[in-house]
Amino acid sequence: MIDMVPGNEVERKSLAIIDQEAGRHDFNREEWPVVRRMIHTTADFSIIPIVKFYNEPIRKGIEALKRGAPIVSDSNMIKSGISVSRLEKINAGYSRESISCRVAEKDVFQQADENQLPRAIYNMRSLKSSIDRGIVCIGNSPMALWEVVRLIREEEIQPGLLIAMPVGFVNVIETKELVKDLAVPYILMDGRRGGSTLVVAVINAIAVLALKEIQGEE
DSSP: OOOOOOHHHHHHHHHHHHHHHHOSOOOOTTHHHHHHHHHHHHTOGGGGGGEEEESSHHHHHHHHHHTTOOEEESSHHHHHHSOHHHHHHHOTTOOGGGEEOOTTSHHHHHHHHHHTOOHHHHHHHHTHHHHTTSEEEESSOHHHHHHHHHHHHHHOOOOSEEEEOOOSSSSHHHHHHHHTTOOSOEEEEOTTOOOHHHHHHHHHHHHHHHHHHHHHHO
16 A cells, blocks of 8 residues: 655655664664665665774764865766755855866876776876865776775875775775775775765765754754
8 A cells, every 4th residue: 555655754754664674783873874874775775784984984074074175076976966055054165066076077088098097097186185185985986996095005195084885896896995904084885886876875964964963063
């Protein structure tokens, strides 16, 4: 039987169902709202054991959003999916231009073509200054993640938060393993799974937590 739920109640009821059906888990009070939003996005409880949090990424992500840290992504889908209206409530300096993805820019195409390397590498390389103390969202390309790891190791770039969820079959597991040696705050999805929609769910969920903190402070 169809349950005629008012539109504004659908999300609340969905989250309540997730809380009920998820069962026991080891996520803390800051981590669970993020994982729950990922489940809400995918209707997939099997992601629970493969989502990992290291070096206080939720707390660091909230702090980064509050100070208006730049956001770097490896796909325009992520840029389009992040709620700018919510970001503006957290820090008035935010706008759509605060979220950078240069993967389709002419100079990135040229560099990739000249060097016969993926555009994803040059997208990240061209955004190095924004990556430092910024929020890095990787939901598509493992080579974008590889370049971020290189920047951290070789050029001492320190992201405020790294969301590492590239998806696919080539170089995905290997690049995710490289992340596990880093001291930066990061959220990782183990294995081949990931994707831009999940990264968007993560950053939007952290933004909700940040906004609640701000509203509680007022």
